[in-house]
Amino acid sequence: MDYPRDTLTFEHLRRVKVENCKSLENLFPHWVAASLNRLEKIRVEFCAIKEIVACGDNTPHFTTGQALFPQLTSLVFHDMPQLESFCPDLPTLNWPFLKELRVTHCDKLNMFPLVATMNKWPEGDDHQDISNQETHSSFEKGIFTLERLSLVDKDIQMIQNGKFSEDIFGKPKALTLACFHDENAVFPPVSLLQRFRNLQSLEFFCSAFEELFPDEGLVDEGKCLVLEHLRELKLSKLHNIKHVWRKDCLLSKILRSIDKLEVRECPSLTTLFLAEISFQNLTELVVMDSSGLGKLSTPRLSHASLFRYEYGPYPWNWRKWESDGDLNVAIQRLSA
Incomplete structure (x- = not known):
């Protein structure tokens, strides 16, 4: 047989x-x-x-x-x-x-x-x-x-204990920080992220944070080059986060430099941007399944265009829509 x-x-x-x-x-x-x-x-x-x-x-x-x-x-x-x-x-x-x-x-x-x-x-x-x-x-x-890597809360704690070399994971271009489920979890320090010198994409996934980089003030020029040169920021399943933008903080520099921002399943988020924010490079914005978001302020953009809108259950009653026009005008039309 x-x-x-x-x-x-x-x-x-x-x-x-x-x-x-x-x-x-x-x-x-x-x-x-x-x-x-x-x-x-x-x-x-x-x-x-x-x-x-x-x-x-x-x-x-x-x-x-x-x-x-x-x-x-x-x-x-x-x-x-x-x-x-x-x-x-x-x-x-x-x-x-x-x-x-x-x-x-x-x-x-x-x-x-x-x-x-x-x-x-x-x-x-x-x-x-x-x-x-x-x-x-x-x-x-x-x-x-490695080009794409995820680290969870317990991984971060082990790294911070100093048991491993700084380049254990090489130089990944995309990093996901995930599973900080405890509401008292400490937000990962900037010094940890500085280890990833080639970082282009940063995602925060399934964590209890109410805000990003809460203890980081506006960093002196040249001292946080890794984060200031991010091209992509993703926020996924952050059920407690209430706002993204905070004046005079490290995140404000990050938002000015990125060309893509994704926000998915952040139900407590009520306002995505403040009117005074100015984007230099943003070309793609994705917002999905964030039911608490009632205000999407129009940011100032240098050369952006909206090329895709994905349908989702939003309070704005937006329909599926495509445009090659200026993103400022597009958002105003969609919000009308």
């Missing part, structure tokens, strides 16, 4: 996306995972998975040093409260092409050990007895191919 592993191969599979599988305990048997040498993207959300790759004890020719997914470029896990490990056997997870790493709402999965496994473990069967010193050495190597 033939077993599936003898008749099925998945060597050409490039993408895996799994959602809302409440009875699924693992994503791959080990014999399947070992065959996915061309897999590039894994995205798993809203599942009851406990481990991504099942234990390989019953897999013929299995070795603990066997590499999995050598072509992987994107790894996204979201809302999997039972997820505890990537693979209990801790095989080599050497992903030299990894560009995106985002793990949110997976409270049992520790982010930093996952990062450590991006580097090859020493060959042999005693890799599970690796010392804390060796683990720290793996952290120090970093992941220098």
Whole structure:
């Protein structure tokens, strides 16, 4: 009798996306995972998975040093409260092409050990007895191919404890700070964000903050170049945030420099801009599912144009609308 592993191969599979599988305990048997040498993207959300790759004890020719997914470029896990490990056997997870790493709402999965496994473990069967010193050495190597990264509250706390080098994550261009669910959570300091020298996009996701950069006054010129050169700012699922703009603060500089602003699912937000704000580069504004927003003041823009409006349940009764005209005029017409 033939077993599936003898008749099925998945060597050409490039993408895996799994959602809302409440009875699924693992994503791959080990014999399947070992065959996915061309897999590039894994995205798993809203599942009851406990481990991504099942234990390989019953897999013929299995070795603990066997590499999995050598072509992987994107790894996204979201809302999997039972997820505890990537693979209990801790095989080599050497992903030299990894560009995106985002793990949110997976409270049992520790982010930093996952990062450590991006580097090859020493060959042999005693890799599970690796010392804390060796683990720290793996952290120090970093992941220098990353372009998109998410960090949650507990990750930030570990970084601030000073246990890891500043360049552990390389130089990503897009950073998401997520899951600061406690209403007393401390907002990430600017000094932390300064580590990401190539940052172009910054997102705040699913957190209890009432305002952004609450303790940061107007920073002296030249002292916060990373944030002042952002091109994109995203605010998603910030249910307590009440306003974006605050006069004479760091955020005012950020807003003046960006060319794209997204606001999604911020129901307590009542005013997006003040009339005196002046944008130098803004070309795209996206607002969705923010039911409390009753006033969208028209900002002053240098050369912006509205090219897309996405329908949403807003109090303004805007219809789906497209225009190549000036954004100031477009917003006035939509609000009329």
